């Protein structure tokens with residue numbers, strides 16, 4: 037294993053931040069996998085999964101079982117890790133700007149459409165190498181001004197030439213679930229089965245350039261742009277793994293999730309066959325459109341009382357929660373708009389008007405535009 041310490045630009049004189057990446061196997065000798073933990077620095081389950089992954093990857097490397105290179109970033113957001121307000125950690129947004137650490141990555145397509153036309157040819161594998169090189173050039177040309185953008189460029193640069201990218205997050209309180217690209221639905225389902233996930237949410241573009249899409253979306257966009265002219269592969273499977281809820285942090289879950297991720301890496305050809313013990317998942321995993329998720333919204337402020345359990349199948353019109361005004365004692369119901377799976381909700385029991393308090397995954401797409409929360 038090689039350790040790389042990447043220095044981030046100082047936000048102020050005397051303040052330094054570093055990012056650590058751990059490199060297992062050997063670069064440029066086979067496929068590349070990239071895994072990062074807790075890009076939202078207050079989403080702790082991924083940090084413990086990373087600890088288990090590090091130990092297992094070291095063992096697999098010693099046994100010669102890693103094919104190519106596996107890069108593990110065990111704590112992807114040292115900037116967010118240092119932020120707190122009044123005793124509470126703030127790891128989702130950059131306090132200086134209010135911007136989400138998982139939005140605003142570089143949209144590579146405009147740069148690629150400028151730089152690629154004279155460089156593509158009739159060989160798909162050769163085109164993949166050219167596209168990856170052009171992506172790195174585009175990211176090098178990006179001159180971020182803020183420390184947060186410098187971190188984003190660094191993370192995107194480390195992942196953009198990988199075949200498999202796993203971004204480990206969690207929800208507030210939730211079942212295990214994934215976000216994956218629609219063109220990779222089958223691969224997303226395979227990962228879902230490795231992790232006992234109940235649902236994989238699919239989108240081709242979810243809005244505001246989150247990290248996972250920033251390393252994969254240009255592949256199917258280039259396929260469409262050069263259809264009939266040049267063969268272009270889908271060079272990168274990327275996904276956001278939601279490791280249940282914020283408080284689901286223990287060794288039993290982390291060890292199981294690490295084994296599930298490694299089983300998936302073996303399926304993808306990053307580990308020698310037979311490296312990981314696999315069992316058939318007892319959980320049925322469904323792939324559903326992200327456009328079919330109903331983000332339940334509080335119609336008023338008050339006490340949040342849940343009326344359904346996580347994992348419950350609900351129908352359109354069903355009361356999933358109620359908001360109770362403690363001054364009037366009036367209860368306002370919150371209905372699901374879709375038939376689907378109640379898979380996530382807020383961990384707090386006080387809701388403000390307009391706040392998202394839960395999510396139901398339905399089978400029919402009915403939303404468009406920006407599909408993610410702030």
Ligand SMILES: [Zn+2]
Pocket residue numbers: 076079138205206
């Ligand atoms: Zn997150």
